[in-house]
Amino acid sequence: MKSFLLTLVVLFIAFNSKAQAMPDVLGVWCSGKKDCKVQLYKNGNTIEGKVVWLLEDKDEHGNLLLDSKYKKPLVGLKILWDAVYNPITNYFANGIAYVKGHEFCGKFKLNKDGTLDVTGFICSLKFLKKTDTWTRVME
Numbered sequence: 014m015k016s017f018l019l020t021l022v023v024l025f026i027a028f029n030s031k032a033q034a035m036p037d038v039l040g041v042w043c044s045g046k047k048d049c050k051v052q053l054y055k056n057g058n059t060i061e062g063k064v065v066w067l068l069e070d071k072d073e074h075g076n077l078l079l080d081s082k083y084k085k086p087l088v089g090l091k092i093l094w095d096a097v098y099n100p101i102t103n104y105f106a107n108g109i110a111y112v113k114g115h116e117f118c119g120k121f122k123l124n125k126d127g128t129l130d131v132t133g134f135i136c137s138l139k140f141l142k143k144t145d146t147w148t149r150v151m152e
Contacts, residue, residue: 035098036123038105041065041150050150051092060105062093082114093119 038060041052050066070078070088077086096108096119103122110119110133118136121129127149134142 035100036103038121038123038129042129042147043150044147045145051147053093056094058097059094060096060098060108061091063091064088080114096121 038053039055041050043050048068049064051062052065053060053062055061064087067078067087070086072078077088079085080087080090083090090111092111094109096105098105104120105122106120108119108121110117112133117133118139119131119133121131123129124146129147129149130144131147132142132144134140
């Protein structure tokens with residue numbers, strides 16, 4: 014009887030550990046339009062992301078495109094921060110996304126097929142949202 018209970022406890026712990034393990038989303042991802050690549054990386058207990066490649070990173074004069082708010086080059090700009098994994102929903106939630114001078118709330122989820130659904134929305138109007146499906150860049 015003791016070995017049966019011990020087996021149940023071990024299975025319970027193993028099941029819960031696996032269910033709560035954070036999916037591997039770290040690495041470089043390509044946007045759905047294939048015009049941008051973002052590197053997701055860990056910073057403490059959160060996930061952050063920065064632009065590492067743009068299809069068009071220069072203007073018609075050959076100058077690097079700059080962010081409208083910070084006047085920094087778009088390549089290298091941090092565009093995602095504070096995303097925390099929630100093992101109950103399987104989403105990385107409560108993230109802040111920065112797009113064209115504006116901050117939005119966001120979340121993302123690793124799909125079974127290996128793609129990443131990235132959803133952004135106006136923080137106070139969660140029903141106004143947009144989702145893009147990203148693919149992992151194999152290096």
